[in-house]
Amino acid sequence: MSDTPAQTVPFVRDTMLPPAPPPASQAGALRWLRENLLSGPLNIALTLLGIGAVWYLLQGIVPWLAHSVWSADNLTQCRQIITDRWGEGATGACWAVIRERWTQFLFGFYPQHLYWRPTLAFALLFVALAPVLFARVPKKLLWFSVAYPFVAFWLLWGGSLFLPLTVAAGFGLGWAAFALLHRFGTIPAVAAAVLLPVLWWLLFAGDLSRDLTGLVGREVPFWLEQVRSDKFGGFVLAITIGVAGIALSLPLGIMLALGRQSDMFLIKTLAVSFIEFIRGVPLITLLFTASLLLNYFLPPGTTFDIILRVIIMVTLFAAAYIAEVIRGGLAALPRGQYEAADALGLDYWKAQRLIILPQALKISIPGIVSTFIGMFKDTTLVVFVGLLDPLKGITDAVRASTDWKGIYWEPYIFVGAIFFIFNFAMSRYSMHLERRLKTDHRQE
Amino acid sequence: MSEVIDRRIDRSHMQVSDEVAIQISRMNKWYGSFHVLRDIDMTVHKGERIVICGPSGSGKSTLIRCINRLEEHQSGKIVVDGIELTSDLKNINKVRSEVGMVFQHFNLFPHLTILENCTLAPIWVRKTPKREADEVAMHFLKKVKIPEQAHKYPGQLSGGQQQRVAIARSLCMKPRIMLFDEPTSALDPEMIKEVLDTMIELAEEGMTMLCVTHEMGFAQAVANRVIFMDQGQIVEQNEPAEFFRNPRSDRTKLFLSQILGH
Ligand SMILES: Nc1ncnc2c1ncn2[C@@H]1O[C@H](COP(=O)(O)OP(=O)(O)O)[C@@H](O)[C@H]1O
Ligand SMILES: [Mg+2]
Numbered sequence: 119m120s121d122t123p124a125q126t127v128p129f130v131r132d133t134m135l136p137p138a139p140p141p142a143s144q145a146g147a148l149r150w151l152r153e154n155l156l157s158g159p160l161n162i163a164l165t166l167l168g169i170g171a172v173w174y175l176l177q178g179i180v181p182w183l184a185h186s187v188w189s190a191d192n193l194t195q196c197r198q199i200i201t202d203r204w205g206e207g208a209t210g211a212c213w214a215v216i217r218e219r220w221t222q223f224l225f226g227f228y229p230q231h232l233y234w235r236p237t238l239a240f241a242l243l244f245v246a247l248a249p250v251l252f253a254r255v256p257k258k259l260l261w262f263s264v265a266y267p268f269v270a271f272w273l274l275w276g277g278s279l280f281l282p283l284t285v286a287a288g289f290g291l292g293w294a295a296f297a298l299l300h301r302f303g304t305i306p307a308v309a310a311a312v313l314l315p316v317l318w319w320l321l322f323a324g325d326l327s328r329d330l331t332g333l334v335g336r337e338v339p340f341w342l343e344q345v346r347s348d349k350f351g352g353f354v355l356a357i358t359i360g361v362a363g364i365a366l367s368l369p370l371g372i373m374l375a376l377g378r379q380s381d382m383f384l385i386k387t388l389a390v391s392f393i394e395f396i397r398g399v400p401l402i403t404l405l406f407t408a409s410l411l412l413n414y415f416l417p418p419g420t421t422f423d424i425i426l427r428v429i430i431m432v433t434l435f436a437a438a439y440i441a442e443v444i445r446g447g448l449a450a451l452p453r454g455q456y457e458a459a460d461a462l463g464l465d466y467w468k469a470q471r472l473i474i475l476p477q478a479l480k481i482s483i484p485g486i487v488s489t490f491i492g493m494f495k496d497t498t499l500v501v502f503v504g505l506l507d508p509l510k511g512i513t514d515a516v517r518a519s520t521d522w523k524g525i526y527w528e529p530y531i532f533v534g535a536i537f538f539i540f541n542f543a544m545s546r547y548s549m550h551l552e553r554r555l556k557t558d559h560r561q562e
Numbered sequence: 563m564s565e566v567i568d569r570r571i572d573r574s575h576m577q578v579s580d581e582v583a584i585q586i587s588r589m590n591k592w593y594g595s596f597h598v599l600r601d602i603d604m605t606v607h608k609g610e611r612i613v614i615c616g617p618s619g620s621g622k623s624t625l626i627r628c629i630n631r632l633e634e635h636q637s638g639k640i641v642v643d644g645i646e647l648t649s650d651l652k653n654i655n656k657v658r659s660e661v662g663m664v665f666q667h668f669n670l671f672p673h674l675t676i677l678e679n680c681t682l683a684p685i686w687v688r689k690t691p692k693r694e695a696d697e698v699a700m701h702f703l704k705k706v707k708i709p710e711q712a713h714k715y716p717g718q719l720s721g722g723q724q725q726r727v728a729i730a731r732s733l734c735m736k737p738r739i740m741l742f743d744e745p746t747s748a749l750d751p752e753m754i755k756e757v758l759d760t761m762i763e764l765a766e767e768g769m770t771m772l773c774v775t776h777e778m779g780f781a782q783a784v785a786n787r788v789i790f791m792d793q794g795q796i797v798e799q800n801e802p803a804e805f806f807r808n809p810r811s812d813r814t815k816l817f818l819s820q821i822l823g824h
Pocket of ligand 2: 622624744783
């Protein structure tokens with residue numbers, strides 16, 4: 119013990135200390151105020167400035183909201199009511215425009231007696247989403263989710279029931295081909311699963327659907343009144359494009375992300391070029407391409423629905439972004455995960471599906487949902503190709519009427535509020551999902 | 563050095579047969595232009611317990627990763643359980659499902675429960691019905707002494723427990739050969755023993771094992787052969803008692819004096 123300092127006294131603890139609570143601090147609202155708002159001269163100045171700004175804003179908004187008018191036939195009448203009630207020079211909100219025109223904001227120029235169809239399609243959307251979004255919903259409902267796109271298509275556009283049925287049969291054909299040929303290897307199975315449906319759709323589906331319709335006649339269970347795409351507008355249009363785009367861009371984005379990581383030169387190059395090209399071009403360019411250029415490329419006489427074209431472009435656009443978000447998730451996974459999957463003998467697709475993607479997608483949830491939200495808001499850009507989006511298309515139509523010429527804030531606020539509800543719901547859902555999938559138990 | 567091995571080893575089932583499990587001949591591997599494995603010749607018989615040691619960077623991991631083709635070799639021949647490793651994916655997956663591997667950092671799947679970690683490969687690779695896979699998994703989890711953790715996630719377990727799950731996960735595929743790449747070097751000292759105990763039990767049951775490890779106590783107690791590697795080559799191999807008592811090459815002597823600290 120010669121190298122112990124002389125003053126060190128040997129020490130053995132004979133009683134262990136019990137844990138004690140932290141010192142009682144000056145709790146309460148005052149302490150919070152002092153710490154968060156008034157902790158120094160700069161902080162005090164900023165707090166005062168903030169209060170001033172809020173006050174200024176409220177001063178403008180509160181009277182405007184307080185002077186709301188809910189029933190009037192036109193803007194002049196509405197302004198008159200405000201002046202009568204609150205005096206000369208008073209400002210007020212004319213919500214009467216919403217009360218009178220809300221159906222137009224929601225349905226565009228969709229025929230009024232058919233409003234029930236998009237409404238039903240929207241309600242069924244939640245039934246279809248439930249088993250996908252929530253773990254507790256019985257998984258049997260997934261069958262409905264698979265059928266939903268065809269049901270929704272029929273409800274929205276109407277026409278013959280056999281059109282969605284023959285299209286769905288094409289997918290069934292592809293699936294059956296894959297299941298039958300899978301044992302002979304992945305490549306022939308995938309090739310058959312792609313080629314057969316395409317041949318079916320190009321050569322047989324149209325005629326078959328027409329013949330069957332001719333056979334049974336345009337009767338109710340097989341025929342719904344047709345609604346052309348140019349009647350779509352407002353939120354029916356925005357939600358149709360948004361939901362279809364979201365549902366299609368996620369799988370495409372996953373495939374692009376995997377393609378970008380591939381060892382195969384051709385696949386990698388294709389994926390990278392596609393992603394970089396799409397991300398380098400404004401969405402509006404793609405929409406113009408959809409509305410104008412495609413006409414030149416398609417054989418003359420073919421009609422290719424404008425909403426369908428827009429959905430394709432919006433999907434491609436969102437998929438490129440989602441691919442990059444997922445690539446970030448893939449890159450965040452340690453190499454050991456791939457190695458462990460390989461070492462257990464899982465092939466590429468099983469390893470991706472069971473090990474890699476569940477983890478990469480989980481990491482990517484916030485980014486993916488952000489992309490979805492951005493895409494849903496971008497659906498308003500379809501106004502540039504002549505479709506009636508809720509924000510500009512419908513609002514302009516409302517303001518063009520003699521009754522509501524000159525109205526400004528109220529329609530925008532209404533449309534903005536509805537967008538907010540959808541986007542906020544998506545954002546909250548993504549947080550719920552992140553919590554539900556949290557299994558790493560890292561310390562916060 | 564052998565304080566972690568505190569029990570008698572039951573050698574009644576440790577029999578080396580004439581059957582060849584792994585045959586490596588004149589195998590070379592490069593990373594780019596770096597010659598990482600040079601002319602490796604090695605025959606492993608069924609039932610052998612081989613410990614591979616050597617300085618860091620000598621190519622030990624690369625060697626055992628070539629055996630289940632996590633790494634590709636560029637020349638020479640590797641035959642595992644009668645199957646030659648070529649770029650044929652079918653053969654590679656067949657070999658991988660016969661050869662279990664335990665990694666230094668466990669590499670459990672954090673999004674799956676312990677039980678799901680263990681049943682995943684049997685269900686998806688071996689096509690075992692789920693019920694049966696669950697039973698097999700519980701059997702091996704009992705064997706590694708953590709059946710009560712089956713429904714937890716890897717992140718909730720200690721390092722030693724995670725490594726035992728990783729061993730159980732490999733065993734669920736009923737492998738004929740087990741590869742270990744420094745299974746204890748990421749563990750705190752008090753957890754090393756529980757993992758080594760599990761490995762000893764496996765050896766006692768006659769498993770063919772290749773272990774990269776610096777646990778010389780384990781090598782002396784369990785191995786029938788110790789291989790010393792340096793600079794991508796097998797420098798010396800011998801039975802453990804001789805290897806430690808009478809190392810022949812200077813490199814081996816230097817290495818042993820460094821890790822044993824005399
Ligand atoms: N993926 C790789 N690319 C390039 N060099 C590598 C790679 N993996 C390992 N090496 C190099 O190969 C040598 C052997 O590595 P490794 O087999 O991990 O050694 P050990 O396991 O014996 O420590 C080291 O010099 C290492 O830097
Ligand atoms: Mg190593």
